[in-house]
Amino acid sequence: xxxxxxxxxxxxxxxxxxxxxxxxxxxxxxxxxxxxxxxxxxxxxxxxxxxxxxxxxxxxxxxxxxxxxxxxxxxxxxxxxxxxxxxxxxxxxxxxxxxxxxxxxxxxxxxxxxxxxxxxxxxxxxxxxxxxxxxxxxxxxxxxxxxxxxxxxxxxxxxxxxxxxxxxxxxxxxxxxxxxxxxxxxxxxxxxxxxxxxxxxxxxxxxxxxxxxxxxxxxxxxxxxxxxxxxx
Amino acid sequence: xxxxxxxxxxxxxxxxxxxxxxxxxxxxxxxxxxxxxxxxxxxxxxxxxxxxxxxxxxxxxxxxxxxxxxxxxxxxxxxxxxxxxxxxxxxxxxxxxxxxxxxxxxxxxxxxxxxxxxxxxxxxxxxxxxxxxxxxxxxxxxxxxxxxxxxxxxxxxxxxxxxxxxxxxxxxxxxxxxxxxxxxxxxxxxxxxxxxxxxxxxxxxxxxxxxxxxxxxxxxxxxxxxxxxxxxxxxxxxxxxxxxxxxxxxxxxxxxxxxxxxxxxxxxxxxxxxxxxxxxxxxxxxxxxxxxxxxxxxxxxxxxxxxxxxxxxxxxxxxxxxxxxxxxxxxxxxxxxxxxxx
Ligand SMILES: [Zn+2]
Numbered sequence: 001x002x003x004x005x006x007x008x009x010x011x012x013x014x015x016x017x018x019x020x021x022x023x024x025x026x027x028x029x030x031x032x033x034x035x036x037x038x039x040x041x042x043x044x045x046x047x048x049x050x051x052x053x054x055x056x057x058x059x060x061x062x063x064x065x066x067x068x069x070x071x072x073x074x075x076x077x078x079x080x081x082x083x084x085x086x087x088x089x090x091x092x093x094x095x096x097x098x099x100x101x102x103x104x105x106x107x108x109x110x111x112x113x114x115x116x117x118x119x120x121x122x123x124x125x126x127x128x129x130x131x132x133x134x135x136x137x138x139x140x141x142x143x144x145x146x147x148x149x150x151x152x153x154x155x156x157x158x159x160x161x162x163x164x165x166x167x168x169x170x171x172x173x174x175x176x177x178x179x180x181x182x183x184x185x186x187x188x189x190x191x192x193x194x195x196x197x198x199x200x201x202x203x204x205x206x207x208x209x210x211x212x213x214x215x216x217x218x219x220x221x222x223x224x225x226x227x228x229x230x231x232x
Numbered sequence: 233x234x235x236x237x238x239x240x241x242x243x244x245x246x247x248x249x250x251x252x253x254x255x256x257x258x259x260x261x262x263x264x265x266x267x268x269x270x271x272x273x274x275x276x277x278x279x280x281x282x283x284x285x286x287x288x289x290x291x292x293x294x295x296x297x298x299x300x301x302x303x304x305x306x307x308x309x310x311x312x313x314x315x316x317x318x319x320x321x322x323x324x325x326x327x328x329x330x331x332x333x334x335x336x337x338x339x340x341x342x343x344x345x346x347x348x349x350x351x352x353x354x355x356x357x358x359x360x361x362x363x364x365x366x367x368x369x370x371x372x373x374x375x376x377x378x379x380x381x382x383x384x385x386x387x388x389x390x391x392x393x394x395x396x397x398x399x400x401x402x403x404x405x406x407x408x409x410x411x412x413x414x415x416x417x418x419x420x421x422x423x424x425x426x427x428x429x430x431x432x433x434x435x436x437x438x439x440x441x442x443x444x445x446x447x448x449x450x451x452x453x454x455x456x457x458x459x460x461x462x463x464x465x466x467x468x469x470x471x472x473x474x475x476x477x478x479x480x481x482x483x484x485x486x487x488x489x490x491x492x493x494x495x496x497x498x499x500x501x502x503x504x505x506x507x508x509x510x511x512x513x514x515x516x517x518x519x520x521x522x523x524x525x526x527x528x529x530x531x532x533x534x535x536x537x538x539x540x541x542x543x544x545x546x547x548x549x550x551x552x553x554x555x556x557x558x559x560x561x562x563x564x565x566x567x568x569x570x571x572x573x574x
Contacts (some may be wrong), residue, residue, distance in 0.1 A: 036327050040334040040559040055340055069283060070324055073290050074331050081335035084294040085308075209297045218283035224276060 001058045005195035006043065007073035008035040009067030009095040009100075010114055011163060014191035015039070015046045017057070020199055023192040024050040030163065030188050035074045043078065047097050061198030063189070064092035066122035066139060066215040067114055075211050083210075089203035092210050093194045096139045100126035102186040103191035104133055108157035112189075115164035119143050122215055125151075132208055141215045145167050148175040163187045233574070235385050235552050239312045242300070242336070246329030247321025247349050248375070249273075249280045251292035252540035255304035255311070259548030260358055264303035265541040268292040268548070271415065278414050280374075286324035293332045300540070308340045309540065315547020318346035318557070319567030320375070323446075326563030334559050345550045346557045347543050348569045350376060351388065353504040355549065356535040356542035364500040364527065370489045372513070373505030374400030377445045379489060380569065381496055386553050388569045391492060392443025399481055400507045402447040406477050409458045410470050420474045421510050427471025428478035430503075431457070431485025436484065441490050450480055478512050486516045493526055503530045506537050 002024075007014040013035050016026040025046050029038075049053060062079035065072040076092075083090035096112045103110035104126060113123035121144045125137035149157055152175060160172060161182040172179055204210050217225070238258055245252040247530050254265040265458045270288050274280045301308075316333035320327055353376075354369045377399045379392035379566040397405075400417060407416020409421070433453050436446040461468045493501055501521055507513060508530050521528035535542060553574065 034562060036331060037560045037562045040331065040338060044338060044559055070327060073286060073324070073328055077290055077293060077328050077331045078335045080290075080294050081297075084298065085336055086339045123245055129486060160571070166413045208298075210292075211291055212287075214287075218281060218287065220277050220281040 001199070002056055003061055003195040003198055004043070004047065004057045005061040005191040005198065006039070006075050006079050007095065007098065007189055007191050007194055008039050009063040009065050009072045012188045013039060013042065014189065016052045016191035016195050017044045017046055017052060018192055018195035019051070023195070024190050025192065028188055028190065035071050039074055039078060054082070055169045057076070057088060059089040059091060059198060059203060060156060061091045061093055061194045063095040063194055065095050065096055065213040066141070067095050069214060071210040072214065073108035076193070076210065080207055082208050084099050084207045090210055091198040091201045091203050093197050093212065094139055095189060096122065096124045097126070097135060097197065098194045099189040100124070100133050101197070102161055102182070102190065103159045104128050106159045106180070107188070108120070108159060109151070109154060110161065111151065112157050112161045113164065114162065115167050116141055116216070119145065121147065121168065123147055139213070139215060144171060145175070148172060152176060161186055233385070233423035235549060235555060235566055239548055239550055239551055240306060240310050241345070241544040241547045242311050242314045242549060243347070243542070243547050244297070244314065244316040244329045244333045245352065245538055245540040245543045246289045246293070247317045247319070248325060248460050248538055249285045250538040251289045251296050252538065253297045253300035254540035254544050255300055255306055255550060256541055256544035259355065260362070261302045262359055262390055262541045263306065263502045264300045265301065266296045267539050267540055268296050274277065275414055278408060280322070282322045282324050285322060285330060289325055293328055297336070298330070311340070311342060313343040313345050313547065313551045315345040315347045315544050317349050317352065317543050318561065319564035320563060321349055321563070323563055323565040326565065327541050330561055330563045334561060336430070337429050338432040338559060343551065343560060344384060344557045345547045345555050346561060347380070347546045347550055348567055348572050349548040350378065350380070350569050352361070354380065354382070354502060354540040355527045355546035356504055356531045356539070357502045358545050359535060359541055360531050361529045363502070365501055366496060366498050367500040368489065368493045368496060368498045369502040370485065371503060371505045372399045372485065372503070372507035374398060374404065376505060377447070379443050379492055381492070382572070386549050386572060386574045388573045390569060392445065394445040394447065396448035397451060398446070399447055402451045402481065403507065405451050406454050409455050410473065417507060417510055420511060423471045423474035424478040424512055427469060427473070427475030429475040430472055433476050433478035433480040435480050443492050445484060445488070447481065480518045482512055482546065485513065486520050489517070490520050492522060493524065498526065501526055503528070506534060508536045509533045546550065
């Protein structure tokens with residue numbers, strides 16, 4: 001089975017083509033450039049570079065977030081459209097779960113996160129077990145400070161993986177002084193990991209129903225809901 | 233340039249709050265036109281919320297495309313090109329359509345034709361009446377108020393545009409002041425039809441030779457008047473305010489359009505965009521064009537509001553003219569129509 005993996009959910013943009021046993025090719029960039037301009041050409045290039053055609057792709061794996069709203073939408077729209085129109089299976093993968101895979105060989109808790117501004121992060125809790133990184137506490141949007149307090153209770157060593165470490169490293173050291181900070185090479189989510197995860201998942205029954213996982217309402221929606229509550 | 237070559241275009245539109253796909257033959261025959269509107273969703277916010285709109289586009293995009301292909305009863309090999317709104321519009325919303333269209337173009341190895349949203353509104357007319365050149369198009373919607381002169385197909389010269397609010401925007405804001413629901417156009421139109429235009433609101437004519445528009449002064453005048461009346465506890469006739477406001481807008485729109493039509497000796501006047509659904513505007517334009525002896529074309533309501541058939545119709549011309557985009561195409565919220573001119 002050939003899987004095409006797509007991730008434009010955060011600053012890192014990645015595309016990969018894998019079989020069950022081999023990563024045939026992977027393109028990753030970690031620069032502030034426009035995903036809308038670059039993602040589709042990257043998909044075309046990776047498929048061509050590994051000497052395949054779209055016909056030979058069986059399944060499409062896509063990072064569904066959390067992350068940049070616009071970034072997530074670009075990846076999900078392209079993945080859904082390709083899957084629908086070219087009759088491919090599709091699997092959505094959490095962007096945090098994808099990043100957590102980089103902690104596979106860490107003996108302890110794995111905490112991937114993306115900065116969500118004003119002290120908040122998108123994050124989740126993962127752990128490596130029997131050669132698999134499993135989710136222990138589901139993905140969420142939370143204040144980093146509260147999250148660290150919670151992690152402290154676990155009394156286990158914690159590995160933090162993120163390209164946004166610089167924004168949060170001070171508070172991490174303050175609350176969890178013994179935690180491990182991921183080296184640069186481990187902080188880019190890798191599309192080949194997304195492909196790997198997608199091999200083991202059931203594809204979505206209906207491609208139309210694949211939606212981004214924003215983990216946060218649009219601002220106007222939460223304000224509107226707040227108003228309704230206040231009215232009561 | 234040969235604009236007679238047969239073609240079938242899949243059009244895609246996601247620039248604001250409608251997710252739409254359509255199949256159009258030869259730029260004139262609608263094979264299918266599917267629109268998933270979000271009006272009900274945005275009503276509670278009192279206007280279109282860009283992030284909410286973008287989220288709904290992602291949910292609806294493939295559904296709408298599937299339905300358009302199915303209803304048109306075409307196979308992918310029958311389709312000559314994919315036309316997509318590149319701009320102007322809400323950037324987050326545009327990006328869904330643009331990236332979806334690129335994926336389709338890549339998957340089926342079809343030419344990708346970028347389309348200007350306003351060109352789409354103009355070419356909506358071609359789905360009803362063949363265009364006669366030279367023509368003058370008045371585009372009035374929530375985002376636009378423009379006068380565009382066309383010498384021939386795909387020749388766009390903006391001779392006038394709004395310097396502040398779009399006409400539709402003024403309608404929405406005045407409607408809100410009168411406690412009418414969003415979108416404001418239909419509510420004002422309805423009240424205006426039973427009210428009397430007995431209040432003298434300002435009309436911004438600007439410089440004598442200018443075809444530009446300005447509606448912010450008028451909008452403020454209406455809002456101030458309603459506000460002052462409320463403060464003094466006076467009852468005001470919403471009907472008369474609506475009628476007077478509408479008359480003020482129409483006076484300027486109609487007068488400037490007719491003046492330009494005569495100066496440019498046009499063979500046809502086209503009115504398009506969401507506000508062209510307004511009965512007041514339709515009646516006034518019909519009367520003025522009748523008096524001037526210039527044929528008028530206004531597409532039916534469902535082609536006035538945003539749809540993808542109009543994008544496919546404009547895309548047909550763009551396709552034959554040779555407009556092409558590659559897979560690096562990006563949405564452009566402030567795209568200029570002159571870029572698409574021959
Ligand atoms: Zn429009």
